[in-house]
Amino acid sequence: MGLHGALKRARSSFSKKIRNLISKRDPDLLNDIEDILIQADLGLRSVERLIDALEKVEPTDYYSELQKELINFLNKHISKTIDGNPPFVELYVGVNGVGKTTTIGKRGYILEKEGNKVIFASADTYRTGAVEQLRHWGKRIGADVVESHYGADPASVAFDAVDAAIARGMDYLLIDTAGRLHTKMNLMEEMKKIKRVLSKKREDLPHETILVVDANIGKNTIQQARNFNDTVGITGIDIAKLDGTAKGGIVITIVEELGIPIRFLGIGEDVKDLIPFKAKDFVHALFE
Ligand SMILES: Nc1nc2c(ncn2[C@@H]2O[C@H](COP(=O)(O)OP(=O)(O)OP(=O)(O)O)[C@@H](O)[C@H]2O)c(=O)[nH]1
Numbered sequence: 001m002g003l004h005g006a007l008k009r010a011r012s013s014f015s016k017k018i019r020n021l022i023s024k025r026d027p028d029l030l031n032d033i034e035d036i037l038i039q040a041d042l043g044l045r046s047v048e049r050l051i052d053a054l055e056k057v058e059p060t061d062y063y064s065e066l067q068k069e070l071i072n073f074l075n076k077h078i079s080k081t082i083d084g085n086p087p088f089v090e091l092y093v094g095v096n097g098v099g100k101t102t103t104i105g106k107r108g109y110i111l112e113k114e115g116n117k118v119i120f121a122s123a124d125t126y127r128t129g130a131v132e133q134l135r136h137w138g139k140r141i142g143a144d145v146v147e148s149h150y151g152a153d154p155a156s157v158a159f160d161a162v163d164a165a166i167a168r169g170m171d172y173l174l175i176d177t178a179g180r181l182h183t184k185m186n187l188m189e190e191m192k193k194i195k196r197v198l199s200k201k202r203e204d205l206p207h208e209t210i211l212v213v214d215a216n217i218g219k220n221t222i223q224q225a226r227n228f229n230d231t232v233g234i235t236g237i238d239i240a241k242l243d244g245t246a247k248g249g250i251v252i253t254i255v256e257e258l259g260i261p262i263r264f265l266g267i268g269e270d271v272k273d274l275i276p277f278k279a280k281d282f283v284h285a286l287f288e
């Protein structure tokens with residue numbers, strides 16, 4: 001469906017409304033645009049900055065000015081490409097059901113297409129069916145899965161997976177973890193342990209700690225992200241389920257509130273439905 005298709009609902013609840021207001025020469029135009037931005041889950045700081053920018057131009061230029069401002073802002077927080085020594089390790093964390101395992105499968109596909117050797121690890125030893133789900137993705141893209149038994153220590157799976165990745169000369173190791181509520185302290189501690197064990201194994205590991213969030217959760221995502229970031233330090237955010245959401249503004253709010261770059265956008269359940277986040281593409285898809 002592509003990014004443009006995925007943002008169809010967001011577009012009609014957001015940019016279409018703004019365009020209508022502008023063309024109707026709404027007398028209270030700036031106030032009404034402000035309301036629409038807030039409803040679209042944009043944070044207050046973003047809204048204020050956008051309205052300030054609009055105040056400096058003519059109403060006929062509002063639409064293009066909004067896009068320009070958003071692109072400039074999002075481009076200030078772009079994820080860096082990692083360098084160093086393989087295997088590059090990406091640890092995926094997040095609340096239950098947001099799309100971690102699926103994102104790993106799709107990310108593996110991208111990496112393999114780029115010519116990398118990829119291995120998965122299932123450090124979700126908690127949810128029934130979690131390993132099978134990751135194995136299914138592994139089969140789909142031809143990647144092995146390091147796994148253990150139900151109830152095993154997730155940190156030890158991560159530890160063994162690094163050994164396996166090194167022994168097999170892998171370029172990337174993607175580690176799946178169990179979904180956890182950011183308010184459950186014991187589960188947050190367990191995640192810290194996974195990170196600790198990885199960095200003991202080799203001090204540059206993991207290269208990335210990716211928080212996966214669900215685009216439909218809206219503003220609660222910010223608190224989730226804060227807690228995860230405070231506990232384990234998040235290096236990038238992947239936003240799943242952007243297809244069908246009417247609230248694309250959350251993408252902007254995440255960057256605004258946390259300053260953490262967005263890496264990938266999930267736009268469906270198929271292996272090809274993960275696309276790198278690019279400010280210009282995103283804003284154009286939201287507006288045009
Ligand atoms: N439409 C859509 N569905 C998605 C996307 N990403 C994941 N899903 C679906 O969301 C559901 C949950 O995805 P999972 O990958 O199992 O989520 P998870 O975070 O690993 O879940 P737990 O391991 O139980 O915490 C599945 O039905 C996925 O197919 C996406 O980008 N778009």
Ligand SMILES: [Mg+2]
Nearest residue numbers: 100101124130
């Ligand atoms: Mg999972």
